[in-house]
Amino acid sequence: MHFQNVLFFILLITTAFSISGCWQQEYDHSERHPMVNDHDYHDHAHDHNGHHHSHDHHHEGGQGNEFNQIIEELESKDRIIWQKPEKVLEMLGDLKGKTIADIGAGTGYFTFRIAHEAEKVIAIDIDNRFISYIDSTKLQFPEAIQQRIDTRLAEENDPKLKERETDAIILVNTYCYIENRVEYFSKLRKGMKSGAKLLIVDYKKKRLPEGHSPPEEFRVSADSVENELEDAGYRLMETDDTTLDYQYIILVTNP
Secondary structure, eight states: OOHHHHHHHHHHHHHTTOOOOSEEOOOOTTTOOTTSSHHHHHHHHTTOOOEEOOOHHHHSTHHHHHHHHHHHHHTOTTHHHHHOHHHHHHTTOOOTTOEEEEETOTTTTTHHHHTTTSSEEEEEESOHHHHHHHHHHHTTSOHHHHTTEEEEEOBTTBOOOOTTOEEEEEEESOGGGOSSHHHHHHHHGGGEEEEEEEEEEEEOSSOOOTTSSSOGGGOOOHHHHHHHHHHTTOEEEEEESSSSSSEEEEEEEOO
16 A cells, blocks of 8 residues: 555544644734635644643654644645535535534534534544644634534544534544444434434545545445435435545435
8 A cells, every 4th residue: 555545544543533632823813813714724824833732641752743743634735625614514504503513523624614603513522632632722713712612522432412412513534434333323313403414524435546535445435324324314415426526525414
């Protein structure tokens, strides 16, 4: 297997349900909020003067370097081009007054965008380092945005949602790493209101450029996702296989 592909797969496996961390980003709120324009946000985010936090068990030897590399990959400037986050979120419709869960929140790539529209966003992860990353990063945002973001440490088979807590849930690059998916997503419905939406974004099961996806054998086809979610009790609303170059988008609802 090509080294670049192996490295990418390691990064994705490490970040399934995850990503957060050990340094903060500083933003200049005097001109505009960094999320007003995605290009401005990413240019500024990577020109920051980072403040490293003292999480010793994360920075010993190569672990800290590996984790920082994961962060750099997930927050790379070119991600805005192929991920098209605004296009993805448009499929959820108007988020005003709603509670959205971001399962596998990672660095908060989608969490912080959702926080500018929704009443509340729950950033869910199974790795406490990544929860810490989001908690640290959100302190650089206006207080109103901070109050909308709730981080939650979950378990592999339990997202820790309260009964009928969410109006919508989003999973990006996470679906294929969940075990016993029909069972998991059946349980997930308990945390969703009637009519709540579930948005899945994951890699297409076809030949993709090296470095832009996990190996094909680890990916789940869009057809399989549709079937599994229907078996879990969801109703299919839309499958979009064209908006994103490397990923499909599947939207279902909790009847």
